[in-house]
Amino acid sequence: MHKIGVFVCWCGSNIAATVDIDRVVAEAKVQPGVVFAKDYQYMCSEAGQNIIKDAIKEYGLTGIVVCSCSPRMHEATFRKAASQAGLNPFMVEIANIREHCSWIHKDKEEGTEKACVLMRAAVAKVTLNTPLKAGESKVVKRALVIGGGIAGIQTALDIADAGFPVDIVEKNATIGGRMAQLDKTFPTLDCSSCILTPKMVEAKSNENIRLITYAEVEEVSGFVGSFKAKIRKKARYVKEDVCTGCGVCMSKCPSKKGLNEFNMGLNNRPAIYIPFAQAIPNVAVIDSTQCIKLNTGKCGLCEKVCTAKAIDYTQQDEFIEEEYGAIVMATGFRPIDASKFDEYSYSTCKDVVTSLELERIMNAAGPTGGVLLRPSDGKHPHSIVFIQCVGSRDVSGRGKPYCSKICCMYTAKHAMLIRDKYPDVEVHVFYIDVRTPGKNFDEFYRRAAEQYDVDYIKGQVGKVWEEDGHLVVRGVDLIANEQIILNTDMVVLATAIEPDPTARKVANMLTASIDTNDFITEAHPKLRPVESPTAGIFLSGVCQGPKDIPETVSQAGAAASKVIGLLCKDKLTTNPCVAHSDELLCNGCSCCEKVCPYGAISYDTHLINDHGVKETRRVALVNEALCQGCGACTVVCPSGAMDLKGFSNKQIMAEVEAICL
Amino acid sequence: MSVNDTVDTAVNAAAKEWKPKIVAFCCNWCSYAGADLAGSSRLSYPADVKIIRVPCSCRVNPMFILKAFERGADGVILCGCHPGDCHYSTGNYYTRRRMTLLFSMLDYIGVERERTRVEWVSAAEGARFSKVMNDFVAKIHELGENVKVGDLRCKQ
Numbered sequence: 179m180h181k182i183g184v185f186v187c188w189c190g191s192n193i194a195a196t197v198d199i200d201r202v203v204a205e206a207k208v209q210p211g212v213v214f215a216k217d218y219q220y221m222c223s224e225a226g227q228n229i230i231k232d233a234i235k236e237y238g239l240t241g242i243v244v245c246s247c248s249p250r251m252h253e254a255t256f257r258k259a260a261s262q263a264g265l266n267p268f269m270v271e272i273a274n275i276r277e278h279c280s281w282i283h284k285d286k287e288e289g290t291e292k293a294c295v296l297m298r299a300a301v302a303k304v305t306l307n308t309p310l311k312a313g314e315s316k317v318v319k320r321a322l323v324i325g326g327g328i329a330g331i332q333t334a335l336d337i338a339d340a341g342f343p344v345d346i347v348e349k350n351a352t353i354g355g356r357m358a359q360l361d362k363t364f365p366t367l368d369c370s371s372c373i374l375t376p377k378m379v380e381a382k383s384n385e386n387i388r389l390i391t392y393a394e395v396e397e398v399s400g401f402v403g404s405f406k407a408k409i410r411k412k413a414r415y416v417k418e419d420v421c422t423g424c425g426v427c428m429s430k431c432p433s434k435k436g437l438n439e440f441n442m443g444l445n446n447r448p449a450i451y452i453p454f455a456q457a458i459p460n461v462a463v464i465d466s467t468q469c470i471k472l473n474t475g476k477c478g479l480c481e482k483v484c485t486a487k488a489i490d491y492t493q494q495d496e497f498i499e500e501e502y503g504a505i506v507m508a509t510g511f512r513p514i515d516a517s518k519f520d521e522y523s524y525s526t527c528k529d530v531v532t533s534l535e536l537e538r539i540m541n542a543a544g545p546t547g548g549v550l551l552r553p554s555d556g557k558h559p560h561s562i563v564f565i566q567c568v569g570s571r572d573v574s575g576r577g578k579p580y581c582s583k584i585c586c587m588y589t590a591k592h593a594m595l596i597r598d599k600y601p602d603v604e605v606h607v608f609y610i611d612v613r614t615p616g617k618n619f620d621e622f623y624r625r626a627a628e629q630y631d632v633d634y635i636k637g638q639v640g641k642v643w644e645e646d647g648h649l650v651v652r653g654v655d656l657i658a659n660e661q662i663i664l665n666t667d668m669v670v671l672a673t674a675i676e677p678d679p680t681a682r683k684v685a686n687m688l689t690a691s692i693d694t695n696d697f698i699t700e701a702h703p704k705l706r707p708v709e710s711p712t713a714g715i716f717l718s719g720v721c722q723g724p725k726d727i728p729e730t731v732s733q734a735g736a737a738a739s740k741v742i743g744l745l746c747k748d749k750l751t752t753n754p755c756v757a758h759s760d761e762l763l764c765n766g767c768s769c770c771e772k773v774c775p776y777g778a779i780s781y782d783t784h785l786i787n788d789h790g791v792k793e794t795r796r797v798a799l800v801n802e803a804l805c806q807g808c809g810a811c812t813v814v815c816p817s818g819a820m821d822l823k824g825f826s827n828k829q830i831m832a833e834v835e836a837i838c839l
Numbered sequence: 840m841s842v843n844d845t846v847d848t849a850v851n852a853a854a855k856e857w858k859p860k861i862v863a864f865c866c867n868w869c870s871y872a873g874a875d876l877a878g879s880s881r882l883s884y885p886a887d888v889k890i891i892r893v894p895c896s897c898r899v900n901p902m903f904i905l906k907a908f909e910r911g912a913d914g915v916i917l918c919g920c921h922p923g924d925c926h927y928s929t930g931n932y933y934t935r936r937r938m939t940l941l942f943s944m945l946d947y948i949g950v951e952r953e954r955t956r957v958e959w960v961s962a963a964e965g966a967r968f969s970k971v972m973n974d975f976v977a978k979i980h981e982l983g984e985n986v987k988v989g990d991l992r993c994k995q
Binding site: 248249250274276277278279281282283284285288289291292295296299686689691692693694699711712755773775806807808809810812813814822825827830831833834835837838839 | 862877882886892893894895897899901911920925926927961962963964
């Protein structure tokens with residue numbers, strides 16, 4: 179005999195405004211099996227939970243339905259409450275009458291009717307629920323951080339400080355990421371390298387951190403607590419443990435045509451190179467596309483000059499396989515390709531540069547040694563025009579629909595630094611809006627505009643072209659409501675940032691959700707911002723959304739604390755909604771085994787008592803620790819032996835029937 | 840005809856105004872979350888759509904869809920993660936293949952092709968979820984009431 183309790187939440191006015199709560203309660207009371215129905219303003223509050231707990235005890239409820247917000251929000255809350263009152267937590271069903279009902283329907287009659295149907299379906303389902311018991315799985319006490327920029331480094335350092343071993347996998351030859359390329363950081367104008375490189379050194383020297391550079395994660399299997407990863411360590415052609423980083427090979431290498439990626443391709447580097455002086459590990463790498471020896475078999479100069487005997491032209495890619503309890507994505511970003519925007523003549527005029535290129539030009543270790551020079555003729559510019567929002571807030575489809583968040587601030591920084599160092603240079607900035615919400619950010623921007631006389635022009639630029647050795651910028655001044663034409667020496671494009679192109683591949687491997695802009699989706703935008711909806715996968719840095727360095731560092735720390743919280747546990751409770759096979763029905767056909775993405779199904783031959791007839795049969799067995807509960811096997815099973823706990827055929831059929839009633 | 844009769848006819852007509860019954864199966868990881876996002880972004884779609892949560896689109900047995908039509912559903916829509924984005928890595932590929940077969944079977948038994956639909960909606964696509972549902976409901980309105988699929992022997 180079922181004794182079902184139905185609890186209808188008002189969610190303040192969120193539900194009550196468009197759903198007639200009294201009618202839902204009245205309707206609930208007449209559903210088969212329902213012995214108790216009650217409403218309350220906030221069912222998730224302590225008082226609300228107490229109503230549920232008291233009713234469970236008083237009426238001896240065998241199952242409950244909570245009509246409230248999405249189960250993704252509060253299913254866990256109500257399951258916990260039920261369990262505290264002595265009811266199996268899996269005897270709880272949620273009817274989502276907020277996100278799927280009251281918030282989208284304006285007509286109260288319609289909303290109420292739909293809420294009643296959703297409640298009916300949940301009641302029909304819960305009467306078929308069975309008590310489930312969560313199993314346990316192990317936790318491998320090691321974390322993997324994918325990406326070695328400031329986000330990955332900070333996350334790894336924090337995890338390592340708590341005493342857990344961490345591997346950082348970085349696709350480039352050195353850790354450091356984008357921050358290493360920056361000159362100064364806003365709003366304090368700290369030197370970027372001076373605050374980053376000590377952290378890089380710390381990551382290298384920390385005994386709990388293993389750096390796996392020039393490597394990419396190839397395969398990930400498993401689940402929270404015990405992931406298995408296969409990492410490809412690309413051939414460097416230099417023995418990492420032997421190279422001293424002396425740099426003699428770089429000066430002798432005759433192939434010097436490779437574009438220097440670290441300087442955004444503004445100058446060239448040899449085929450054997452160390453990305454930058456402070457690289458960690460400070461070990462050379464050979465660019466196999468540029469190396470003469472690797473391509474033609476002749477040369478071998480670097481091997482001759484290397485006193486440490488570190489060069490090895492026969493090196494092959496290596497594979498590392500390791501188990502991890504948690505994985506952090508810190509795959510970072512890149513600026514978008516500005517050549518898509520023809521109107522700014524980026525691909526045709528050398529003096530039109532992106533902000534990250536300007537960052538390298540301004541940097542003391544950059545291609546010009548930190549002297550502001552025009553890339554075309556190496557002359558000192560007398561006027562510079564900055565164009566903001568290049569590809570950001572662009573709904574035309576060429577750029578990105580989002581605000582890249584950091585551009586207003588770095589443009590103000592560039593403008594200020596240039597005016598400070600070269601007061602003779604005129605600086606104009608075209609902007610749509612200046613967005614400076616951050617600690618000391620607006621003060622910083624005002625300083626640029628007021629103290630440093632940077633000319634901020636509200637409006638967009640229509641065209642940039644070259645004329646008689648200088649650039650002409652045609653734009654519009656929206657405040658003066660007139661077209662303006664400026665002659666200038668350099669144009670700087672504040673290009674939008676986009677997630678690193680590897681993010682999608684990595685996310686797919688980790689089954690982490692990713693949005694249409696390729697940013698990784700968080701489990702909850704407000705309450706679980708550093709976790710992916712996939713258990714055991716955490717997010718750090720710009721892979722989750724545009725952010726500046728302080729935000730990245732704090733998010734990295736938050737992700738680390740979540741990882742530490744997970745790794746501290748000895749056992750994890752597993753999802754009990756897994757597949758199970760009825761051995762009396764199973765005919766041992768192996769269909770389910772073939773579709774299982776986790777290899778959770780195996781076969782065993784054993785003695786079965788089929789209604790008094792004893793027979794030895796081959797039947798499917800589900801490994802509950804491996805099964806993730808997708809249900810693929812349930813549909814292929816020709817004999818109907820395979821079913822999914824918590825989402826059984828009967829339960830879903832009952833829901834369908836209740837909806838179509 | 841009295842005034843009361845006229846009122847009664849109007850009331851009856853209103854009561855009889857056909858409301859399609861639409862079952863939407865949504866996978867827990869993408870589409871259900873997409874539906875939640877449509878809700879929290881207040882992007883409306885007709886109340887005729889009722890969502891059933893399943894762990895993965897591949898959990899949906901074609902039998903469930905046939906059952907819905909048997910019980911009088913006018914449309915069934917199945918939503919999952921975009922191909923390649925499945926939380927269980929390959930579930931939606933199974934769905935795609937199974938549903939192709941089911942479509943062919945529905946053609947065979949005489950249920951219009953447009954009454955069943957498979958759509959990929961990610962957790963970030965609240966707007967898309969709402970648009971898909973609006974489109975689908977409009978299509979069902981165009982098609983009108985469905986003929987109940989059922990065993991004639993049971994009706995004797």
